Amino acid sequence: MHGRLKVRTSEEEKYRKDKERQEKLKIFQHAMRKIISKRKQGEKDVEQLELTGKVLANNPDIYTLWNIRREIIEHLRKLQSDEELIKLCDSELSLTEYCLKINPKSYCAWHQREWILKTRADPDWKKELELCNTYLKLDERNFHTWDYRRFVVSHYRPPLQEEFKYTTEKLHDNFSNYSAWHYRSKMLLELYPDLDGGRPIQDSHHKHELKMVVNAVFTDPDDTSAWFYQRWLLGAVKSITHLVVFTLTPVRTTIAFNCHVDKPYLNACIQLYINNELVKGEFVSTGNCEYDDLWIYKHGYPIDDNLHAIRIDHTISNTETETLYCEKYMPCFYVGKNKINFQHNYAEPVLKELKEQLISLRQLQELEPDSKWTVLTTTFFLWCINSSEHHEEILKNLTTLKRIDSQRAGYYSDLITKWSMEKLLPNCYEQKCLDYKLDCNYKITSLPHLQYFSFCVNVDLSNQDLTSNCLPSLIKLQHCKVLNLSNNKLTSIIGLPELNLEELIITGNVLNIEEVEMYQLEHFSIMIFF
Amino acid sequence: MYDRLDAIDVEGVVRFVASMQQEDGSFFGDQWGEVDTRFTFCAVMTLSLLHRLEAINVNKAVDFVLSCMNFDGGFGSKPGSESHAGLIYCCVGTLSICRRMDALKGDELAWWLCERQLPSGGLNGRPEKLPDLCYSWWVMSSLTMLNRIHWVDKETLEQFILACQDCETGGFSDRPGDVSDPFHTLFGLAGLSLLGNTAIKRVNPTYCLPQETIDRLKLEPQILL
Numbered sequence: 001m002h003g004r005l006k007v008r009t010s011e012e013e014k015y016r017k018d019k020e021r022q023e024k025l026k027i028f029q030h031a032m033r034k035i036i037s038k039r040k041q042g043e044k045d046v047e048q049l050e051l052t053g054k055v056l057a058n059n060p061d062i063y064t065l066w067n068i069r070r071e072i073i074e075h076l077r078k079l080q081s082d083e084e085l086i087k088l089c090d091s092e093l094s095l096t097e098y099c100l101k102i103n104p105k106s107y108c109a110w111h112q113r114e115w116i117l118k119t120r121a122d123p124d125w126k127k128e129l130e131l132c133n134t135y136l137k138l139d140e141r142n143f144h145t146w147d148y149r150r151f152v153v154s155h156y157r158p159p160l161q162e163e164f165k166y167t168t169e170k171l172h173d174n175f176s177n178y179s180a181w182h183y184r185s186k187m188l189l190e191l192y193p194d195l196d197g198g199r200p201i202q203d204s205h206h207k208h209e210l211k212m213v214v215n216a217v218f219t220d221p222d223d224t225s226a227w228f229y230q231r232w233l234l235g236a237v238k239s240i241t242h243l244v245v246f247t248l249t250p251v252r253t254t255i256a257f258n259c260h261v262d263k264p265y266l267n268a269c270i271q272l273y274i275n276n277e278l279v280k281g282e283f284v285s286t287g288n289c290e291y292d293d294l295w296i297y298k299h300g301y302p303i304d305d306n307l308h309a310i311r312i313d314h315t316i317s318n319t320e321t322e323t324l325y326c327e328k329y330m331p332c333f334y335v336g337k338n339k340i341n342f343q344h345n346y347a348e349p350v351l352k353e354l355k356e357q358l359i360s361l362r363q364l365q366e367l368e369p370d371s372k373w374t375v376l377t378t379t380f381f382l383w384c385i386n387s388s389e390h391h392e393e394i395l396k397n398l399t400t401l402k403r404i405d406s407q408r409a410g411y412y413s414d415l416i417t418k419w420s421m422e423k424l425l426p427n428c429y430e431q432k433c434l435d436y437k438l439d440c441n442y443k444i445t446s447l448p449h450l451q452y453f454s455f456c457v458n459v460d461l462s463n464q465d466l467t468s469n470c471l472p473s474l475i476k477l478q479h480c481k482v483l484n485l486s487n488n489k490l491t492s493i494i495g496l497p498e499l500n501l502e503e504l505i506i507t508g509n510v511l512n513i514e515e516v517e518m519y520q521l522e523h524f525s526i527m528i529f530f
Numbered sequence: 531m532y533d534r535l536d537a538i539d540v541e542g543v544v545r546f547v548a549s550m551q552q553e554d555g556s557f558f559g560d561q562w563g564e565v566d567t568r569f570t571f572c573a574v575m576t577l578s579l580l581h582r583l584e585a586i587n588v589n590k591a592v593d594f595v596l597s598c599m600n601f602d603g604g605f606g607s608k609p610g611s612e613s614h615a616g617l618i619y620c621c622v623g624t625l626s627i628c629r630r631m632d633a634l635k636g637d638e639l640a641w642w643l644c645e646r647q648l649p650s651g652g653l654n655g656r657p658e659k660l661p662d663l664c665y666s667w668w669v670m671s672s673l674t675m676l677n678r679i680h681w682v683d684k685e686t687l688e689q690f691i692l693a694c695q696d697c698e699t700g701g702f703s704d705r706p707g708d709v710s711d712p713f714h715t716l717f718g719l720a721g722l723s724l725l726g727n728t729a730i731k732r733v734n735p736t737y738c739l740p741q742e743t744i745d746r747l748k749l750e751p752q753i754l755l
Contacts (some may be wrong), residue, residue: 002662006696006709063560070562111564141656150610178657182612183599224657228642232601235638260632287755291632407647410680411640418637427616445680470679473755 012360039068044075053095060099060106070115082121089120096510097131114151125156129336140170141179150183160191175216178225183344186230200236203347209233210353214360221373230377234354234384237344241265242312245429246324247455247479248274248334250304251500253281253297254314254478256451260291269315270414274301276309294451294476302326305331312336329434337429342422344384354385372405383419391423395442410445413465417444425452436460436486450476462486462505471495485509486529493519505529531743540580547573548585554597555590556608566607567598570672571620575737578627578749590610592630595621603638615646615655615668622672626736626751636676636754643669645680651686652705662704663694663714667738674735677754684725691718691725 009017031051038048049072052065069092076088093116099109106171117123132149135142167184170177192205201209210233216226244256249305263283272279281299285292310326324336346354361378368374379397382390398416402409420440428436429452436456438444443465450473453459459480466488475497477483483501487508492515504526506516516530547619550558550573557569570591577583597609598621604613618639625631646653646669652661653669666687673679693706694714701710702718716738723733732741735749744751 001711001713002704002707004709006703006707015732067560067562107564107566110560141659143606143614143656147607147611153610176658179612181663182600186610224645228602228645228657231638231641289629291630293632406679407649407651407683407686408644410678410682411644414678414681438683467680469680472753476754 010273012058028055035065035068040423042187044072048072056095056099057102060103060109063108066108066112069112073116085120086122089116092116095269100135100377104139105144106144109146110148114148117155123155125152126153129156129158136170140174140177142329143179146183147181160187163187163464164191171212171216175219176223178228181225181229185229197238197347199238199347201233204350206233206236206347206350207353210350214357217377218364219510221371224373227373227377231380232482234380235344237346242316243312243324243338244340244452245334245338245455246312246326248303248307248310248326249479250302250332252478253299253303254294254454256294256454256476257284258293260289260293261295262291266295271313272297272299273309273311273313278279286478292453294478296478303332303334307334310334310336314318320518328430329455333434333457335434336454340426340429340452342425343387346384351385354381357381358385369400370404372401375401375404378518387419388423391419392417401406413445414448416442417446418448420444421449425449434458438464446470447473450474454478456480458484460484461488464488466490468492468495472497474499503527503529531739533743533746535580540582544577544580544582544585547576549621551586551591555587555592555594557591567595567605567617567620567624570595571624574624574627579737579747581747583627588628591624592628592633595624596633602642603635604642612658613642615643615653615665615672618643619668619672622675623738623751626675626753627749629752631675631752631754634676634705634754636678640673640676640678640681643673643676647682647687651683651688651690653682653687660705661690663691663702664704664717666691667717667724668720670724671735675751675753679724688722688725688727690731691721694718705734708727719750 031054035048035051035055038051049069050491052069056062056065073088073092077085080088088152093113096109096113096116099106103109117128129149129152132145132152135145139145154196164184164187167180167187170180171406177495188201188205188209192202193200194202197203200205210230213230213233217230239259242258244258245257246436247254250444251260253272266283272281279299279301281297284296284298286294286296312324314322316322322338324338326334326336330333358378358381361374364518365371365374367380375397379394380400382394382397387394395416398412402412405412420442421444424440434455434457436453443463445465445467447470449464454476456477457479459477459482462484463486466485468490471490471493472495474483477499481501482503483499484505486505490506490509490511493506493511494515496519502525507529511530516528520528522527550560550569552558552565556565557566557573559569573586574591575581577585595605598605598607598611600606600613602613602619606614607617611617622634625633635712645657646655646665648654648661650661652663653665654661655668656664669680670682670687673681689700694702694704695718696703696710699710701712702715704714705733719730720733720738723730724735733739734741734744734751737744737749
C-alpha cells in the first residue's frame with residue numbers, strides 16, 4: 001500500500017466500514033465466481049465481457065480478467081462483422097481509459113490499450129498521441145504515460161524533431177521535469193550524433209544543450225533534475241580502448257586495459273611478439289569474467305633473461321594501431337607501459353563554452369560558498385576542463401562537499417581517491433620502478449584503476465582508510481610479492497584473493513585473530529605480519 | 531528457503547520460462563506479450579535458483595537489459611523508459627546473476643542512486659519524488675551489488691526505516707504514519723540487514739533471500755570490484 005495514511009477510527013465507525021467492506025467483498029466474490037465458472041465452460045461471450053468489465057472498473061489491476069477479455073476478443077474477431085469489431089475495440093479503449101482514471105499507473109490497463117491498438121485494423125495513432133499530451137498535462141512524471149507515448153510514436157512515426165520540440169516545451173513549462181530531460185537525452189542521441197567525429201553528440205548541439213541546462217539550473221538551483229542532465233553532457237565524450245601495461249615474467253604474462261574488453265576482441269586486436277616471433281596463446285580473465293580490464297595470456301614461450309624485441313600490437317581501428325615495447329625491469333621481468341591520460345577530450349567549441357560557464361559558476365560559488373550543487377558542479381567543470389591544472393582546487397572543493405553534504409561523504413571521499421590516483425598515475429608511469437607506494441595528501445578509501453598497477457612487485461597501501469570491501473579488487477595485483485595493508489580499516493581478510501604473495505603485512509587493523517590464523521594455515525608459504 | 535525445490539515440476543517451470551524469451555532477448559510476462567525488465571529478472575532469477583540458466587540465451591538477455599540503460603546510468607522497464615530505482619534493482623540483479631557487472635557505468639549509476647537519499651534519511655525512487663521505505667531495498671541492494679553502499683548515510687536511513695514501523699502491529703509502511711503491509715515489512719527488514727543490523731539474518735542483495743540459502747545453493751552472484 002502506498003500513501004495510505006493510518007487513521008484512528010471510533011468503534012462505531014470501524015463497524016460501519018467493516019460492514020461496507022463485507023458488502024463489497026460479497027459482490028466481488030459473486031462476480032468472480034461467475035466469471036471463473038463461465039470460463040471453465042468455455043463461454044466466450046458478450047455477457048462475460050460485461051461481467052469482467054464491471055469488476056475491472058473497480059479494480060483495474062486484475063491481470064486474469066484482462067487475459068480473459070483478450071481470449072473473448074480474439075474469439076469474437078472470427079465471428080463478428082468489421083463494423084461490430086470496430087465498436088468492440090472502441091468500447092475496449094473506453095474501458096481502459098476509464099480504468100486509467102481510477103489508477104493511472106495500472107500496468108495491465110495500459111498494456112490492454114497497447115494490445116488493442118496493435119491488433120485492431122484501424123488504429124488512430126494521432127488521437128492516441130493527443131491523449132498522451134492530455135495525460136502528461138495531468139501528471140508530467142507518470143512513466144507509464146511516457147512509455148505509452150514512446151509506443152505510439154514508434155507506430156505513428158511523427159518527425160522526431162517534433163518530439164524533441166515537445167520536450168523543449170515541457171521543460172520550459174517546468175525545468176524540474178526529469179522525465180522530459182530523460183526523453184530529450186534519447187532524442188538528442190538519435191537526432192544529432194556526431195558520426196564523423198565519433199563523439200556521441202554533434203558539437204553545436206552539445207553546446208546548445210549545455211547552454212539550455214545552465215539556464216535551467218540558474219532558474220531553480222535547488223531542483224536536481226537538470227543537474228543530472230548536465231553531468232551526462234559533461235561525460236559525453238569519445239571513449240577509446242587503450243592498452244595500459246603489459247608484464248612478462250616466467251610465472252605469468254598479463255595485459256591491462258583502460259576499460260573492459262572480451263576475448264573475441266582480444267583475439268582479433270592483440271598480438272604479442274617476442275624476438276620478432278608471433279607468440280600464440282590463450283587469454284584468461286583475472287576476475288573470471290567475460291569482460292575484464294586485466295587478462296592473463298597463457299602461452300608456451302620460455303621466458304629467460306635474454307629476450308629482446310618484445311612488443312605488443314593493439315589494433316584500435318582500421319586506421320589506428322598502438323604498440324607497446326617492453327623493457328627489462330629486473331632479471332626475467334619485462335614491462336611495457338603506455339602513455340596514459342585521464343583528461344576528457346572535448347571539441348573546441350564545447351570546451352570554450354565550458355570555460356565560459358566556469359567563470360559564472362565560480363562567481364556563484366563566491367556568493368554562496370555552501371551551496372552543494374554549485375560547489376559540486378564547479379568541481380566537475382574544473383575536472384573536465386583540466387583536471388591536472390585544477391587538482392588542488394578540486395580536492396579543496398570535495399573536502400567542502402564532505403562537510404556541506406555529509407550524507408554523501410563516502411562518495412566524495414571515493415572521488416578524492418579516484419582523482420588523486422589519476423593525478424599520480426601518469427608520473428608513476430614515467431619511472432622505471434616496480435614499487436607502488438601511495439604518495440598523496442589524502443587517505444584513500446577505495447582502489448580504483450588498480451589494473452594500472454598490475455606490474456608492481458612491492459605494493460605499499462599502508463596508512464590509508466581502506467575497508468574489507470576493497471579486498472577482492474586486489475586480484476589486479478597479479479605480480480605482487482609484498483603487499484602492505486597495515487594501518488587501514490580492515491575488519492576481515494576473507495575477501496583477499498589468491499595471489500602469489502611472499503609477504504603480507506596487515507598490522508594495525510582490527511582483525512579477528514582466529515580468522516588470520518586460519519588464513520595462515522591455508523597459506524603457509526606467505527609470511528604474514530599481523 | 532525451505533530447501534524443497536524437489537517439490538516443484540522443474541522441467542515444467544524451465545520450459546515455460548524459456549518459452550517466454552523473445553528474439554531480442556527480452557521476456558514476456560505471459561502469452562499476451564507485455565515486455566518488462568521485471569520479467570527478465572524473474573526469469574533469470576528463477577532459472578539460476580534451479581541451476582538451469584543454460585535453458586535461455588543469457589547473452590541476449592543481457593543485451594536486452596543493456597539496451598534499457600539510460601543517460602544517467604540507470605534502467606527502466608523497457609528500451610527508452612526512464613530510470614527508476616525498482617527497475618534498476620531488477621537490471622543490476624540480472625547482470626549480477628549473469629556475471630556481467632562490468633557492463634554497468636558503476637560510478638554514474640551509484641551517484642544517481644546515492645542522490646536518492648533525502649534530508650529525512652529516506653530514499654526516493656526517482657528525482658524529485660517522495661521517500662518510500664521500499665526504496666531502502668531497491669536502492670541499497672543495487673548499491674551493495676555496486677560495492678558502494680557507503681555512498682549513503684546509514685545512520686539517518688536506519689532512523690527513517692525504524693520510523694516507518696507501526697508500534698502497534700510491528701509491521702512497516704511506506705512512510706511514517708501510513709498503514710503497514712507485508713511488502714514494506716519485507717523491504718524494511720531486508721534493508722536493515724544490508725545496513726549491517728546483526729539481529730536480522732544476512733540477506734543476499736541480488737536475490738533478496740537469506741545468504742545461507744544462496745550459499746546452500748552454491749550460487750555466486752557477482753559484486754562489482
